[in-house]
Amino acid sequence: xxxxxxxxxxxxxxxxxxxxxxxxxxxxxxxxxxxxxxxxxxxxxxxxxxxxxxxxxxxxxxxxxxxxxxxxxxxxxxxxxxxxxxxxxxxxxxxxxxxxxxxxxxxxxxxxxxxxxxxxxxxxxxxxxxxxxxxxxxxxxxxxxxxxxxxxxxxxxxxxxxxxxxxxxxxxxxxxxxxxxxxxxxxxxxxxxxxxxxxxxxxxxxxxxxxxxxxxxxxxxxxxxxxxxxxxxxxxxxxxxxxxxxxxxxxxxxxxxxxxxxxxxxxxxxxxxxxxxxxxxxxxxxxxxxxxxxxxxxxxxxxxxxxxxxxxxxxxxxxxxxxxxxxxxxxxxxxxxxxxxxxxxxxxxxxxxxxxxxx
Amino acid sequence: xxxxxxxxxxxxxxxxxxxxxxxxxxxxxxxxxxxxxxxxxxxxxxxxxxxxxxxxxxxxxxxxxxxxxxxxxxxxxxxxxxxxxxxxxxxxxxxxxxxxxxxxxxxxxxxxxxxxxxxxxxxxxxxxxxxxxxxxxxxxxxxxxxxxxxxxxxxxxxxxxxxxxxxxxxxxxxxxxxxxxxxxxxxxxxxxxxxxxxxxxxxxxxxxxxxxxxxxxxxxxxxxxxxxxxxxxxxxxxxxxxxxxxxxxxxxxxxxxxxxxxxxxxxxxxxxxxxxxxxxxxxxxxxxxxxxxxxxxxxxxxxxxxxxxxxxxxxxxxxxxxxxxxxxxxxxxxxxxxxxxxxxxxxxxxxxxxxxxxx
Numbered sequence: 001x002x003x004x005x006x007x008x009x010x011x012x013x014x015x016x017x018x019x020x021x022x023x024x025x026x027x028x029x030x031x032x033x034x035x036x037x038x039x040x041x042x043x044x045x046x047x048x049x050x051x052x053x054x055x056x057x058x059x060x061x062x063x064x065x066x067x068x069x070x071x072x073x074x075x076x077x078x079x080x081x082x083x084x085x086x087x088x089x090x091x092x093x094x095x096x097x098x099x100x101x102x103x104x105x106x107x108x109x110x111x112x113x114x115x116x117x118x119x120x121x122x123x124x125x126x127x128x129x130x131x132x133x134x135x136x137x138x139x140x141x142x143x144x145x146x147x148x149x150x151x152x153x154x155x156x157x158x159x160x161x162x163x164x165x166x167x168x169x170x171x172x173x174x175x176x177x178x179x180x181x182x183x184x185x186x187x188x189x190x191x192x193x194x195x196x197x198x199x200x201x202x203x204x205x206x207x208x209x210x211x212x213x214x215x216x217x218x219x220x221x222x223x224x225x226x227x228x229x230x231x232x233x234x235x236x237x238x239x240x241x242x243x244x245x246x247x248x249x250x251x252x253x254x255x256x257x258x259x260x261x262x263x264x265x266x267x268x269x270x271x272x273x274x275x276x277x278x279x280x281x282x283x284x285x286x287x288x289x290x291x292x293x294x295x296x297x298x299x300x301x302x303x304x305x306x307x308x309x310x311x312x313x314x315x316x317x318x319x320x321x322x323x324x325x326x327x328x329x330x331x332x333x334x335x336x337x338x339x340x341x342x343x344x345x346x347x348x349x350x351x352x353x354x355x356x357x358x359x
Numbered sequence: 360x361x362x363x364x365x366x367x368x369x370x371x372x373x374x375x376x377x378x379x380x381x382x383x384x385x386x387x388x389x390x391x392x393x394x395x396x397x398x399x400x401x402x403x404x405x406x407x408x409x410x411x412x413x414x415x416x417x418x419x420x421x422x423x424x425x426x427x428x429x430x431x432x433x434x435x436x437x438x439x440x441x442x443x444x445x446x447x448x449x450x451x452x453x454x455x456x457x458x459x460x461x462x463x464x465x466x467x468x469x470x471x472x473x474x475x476x477x478x479x480x481x482x483x484x485x486x487x488x489x490x491x492x493x494x495x496x497x498x499x500x501x502x503x504x505x506x507x508x509x510x511x512x513x514x515x516x517x518x519x520x521x522x523x524x525x526x527x528x529x530x531x532x533x534x535x536x537x538x539x540x541x542x543x544x545x546x547x548x549x550x551x552x553x554x555x556x557x558x559x560x561x562x563x564x565x566x567x568x569x570x571x572x573x574x575x576x577x578x579x580x581x582x583x584x585x586x587x588x589x590x591x592x593x594x595x596x597x598x599x600x601x602x603x604x605x606x607x608x609x610x611x612x613x614x615x616x617x618x619x620x621x622x623x624x625x626x627x628x629x630x631x632x633x634x635x636x637x638x639x640x641x642x643x644x645x646x647x648x649x650x651x652x653x654x655x656x657x658x659x660x661x662x663x664x665x666x667x668x669x670x671x672x673x674x675x676x677x678x679x680x681x682x683x684x685x686x687x688x689x690x691x692x693x694x695x696x697x698x699x700x701x702x703x704x705x706x707x708x709x710x711x712x713x714x715x716x717x718x
Contacts (some may be wrong), residue, residue, distance in 0.1 A: 137609070138609055138612055138613075148544050148545075151544070151552055152552065183598060185507050185510070185593065185594055185597040185598065185601075186507075186597070186601070193510055193511065193594060218597075218598075218601050219597065219598040219599070219600065219601025219602035219603075219604070219605055220601040220602065220604050220605030220608070221605065222602055222605055223602070223605035223606050223608065223609035224605060224608075224609070232598075234544065235544055235552060235595060236594060236595045236598045238544040238545070238577075238578065239542060239544065239577075239578040239591075239595045239598065239599050240578070240598050240599065240602040241578065242544075242545070242577050242578025242579040243578035243579065243581055243582070243599040243602050243603050243606075244578075244602050244603065244605075244606040245578070245579050246578055246579030246580065246581055246582035246583060246603075247582050247602075247603040247606040247607055247610075248606055248610060249579070249582065249583075250496070250497055250582035250583070251606075251607060251610050251638075253497055254638050254641050255614075255638055258631075258634035258635070258637045258638045258641075259631055259634045261634060261637070262633065262634070264630045264631065264633070265630065265631040265633060265634035267627075267630050267631075268626075268627040268628065268629070268630030268631025268632070268634070269627065269631055269634075270627070271623045271624065271626050271627030271630065272617075272618055272623065272624040272626075272627025272628055272631065273627075274621065274623065274624060275617035275618045275620060275621070275624035275627070275628075276617070278617045278620070279610075279613050279614055279617045282613050282617075
């Protein structure tokens, strides 16, 4: 466990830049006082905002740069123009150089992922990164990954995702053996693609001490909170996430229009306002803001681009937790087991052949 | 257009069998009076139920069989045990023999799809069936396919799905050129798998007269109703559908528990009850009950296994519409254009080579 967490912030990322990043950090600091910050970006814009928060200013440094990745930049353009000099890159570089424990950016996802891979590199033996989202459920929260870092994944990569997701769940939910499910479809006999079936076989066989593998789950299990960690490849994960967001917005819209329609329903709304506030609170996307980039040699958190200060603070606090309880080390622990189990599996598979050769 | 639609019903399908199928048909008949029915199943159970609905009995026949596919049967088991003799098979056979225009079953999806393929066969040049779901949206309703008939689809199969889905949309929404979108993920530069990109290229190039292709859509576009028809392969489609169902249930649960918590919120609920009923009505899964099996040489409708009589009636009425306005003919029309466009595409692609050879 780290004593004081230093968080590098891409101050220019997101729709609002420093106007959200600085106040967001100030909110996070009130809840996580053992934190220091490195703001990377345009000093002329950051300094006055920081001056308005003396407590924050006391634990913060600014690293100036003129260059910022734009929200609409393609990853390749961002890399070409922003490498080694943009606020996004320099925040990541602070993590690489161990001057910060975690980088948080509300900048564009594609660029952040491309730069993270380029700057931080992957952990040994993990060939694909994943973005893990925190998903509100009827039981509390679950982790769903990959929600869109890459498309497609073979069985070994899905096992890696399970290892990384359960490492994150151990920190976030403070449980020893989070339950893990593989996302699949429920049509008998065409159940799942080959790689999903094979990943299930491997996860059963390898019996990871750090996870409780529960087999397949379906789309409706996510909202139920049937498992702590839902594993899938990035295409279906991204579609599940966006579809759920769309459905929540759709129902909110129905509700608003239904409740505003008549005088009685308006009165009813006022009387039940507290209940609606509870509901709103439960569905508040700001509370679960922040995707965690997994598989990299360093911790990176992506905040929603449109997040306000409260939302950005959630992403900062998520980064704090991941750094403080050493996500990367926990992933590596799980991964060491995975490799040992694979090696053992291969050894036992080759044994009969060896015995035969010896006879 | 067909004068009188004959609907073959698998009376033994679903969780409740004839107890739901017969009253469901009775409800459908009140709204679609130009219908006749063929009930396939256990006559001893169907007859007394039918006697309770004289108007229905007057336009119905019973085809007796003792054999019923169970909800838990695997497709291969169902086929082995139920072929040529189960109520499910015989309802399909009535469609094949042109004694009925459409078959409706609430039996298990895997078995119904396997039997449909086996009994009815595919339409010429369509190699994969799809299940199309009707999805309530902020604009009304959209069609989403495939929600789980098969897993994976190449570009040509995705184009087939677009053709079939837009044929269905022309009937269901009574519009000449339904808008069509390909489901994709929104992460820049890793946007989509190869087959999805290639399908987009083909759909643009072929310029189908019966559809207005709008390019890619994302998960949250489904609930918005951004397009009339959302096309994707069965794995991601099934996950999207189940995730949306799960999210709707989750929010309903939140709402119920929030509104029941205090005295004021209970009063508020009562005052706004009409508003909640409107909402409930909008989200009533019975209203959009029924998946349409597309790509087969015959129309087959799958009702939810747990549907009540009102829900089953929706599936029957959906089947009525698809038969009456000749879904199969509309698919074939679209498909003829697709083949012509493909042939033209190939011709123009080979032209330079021919010119070269001639020179």
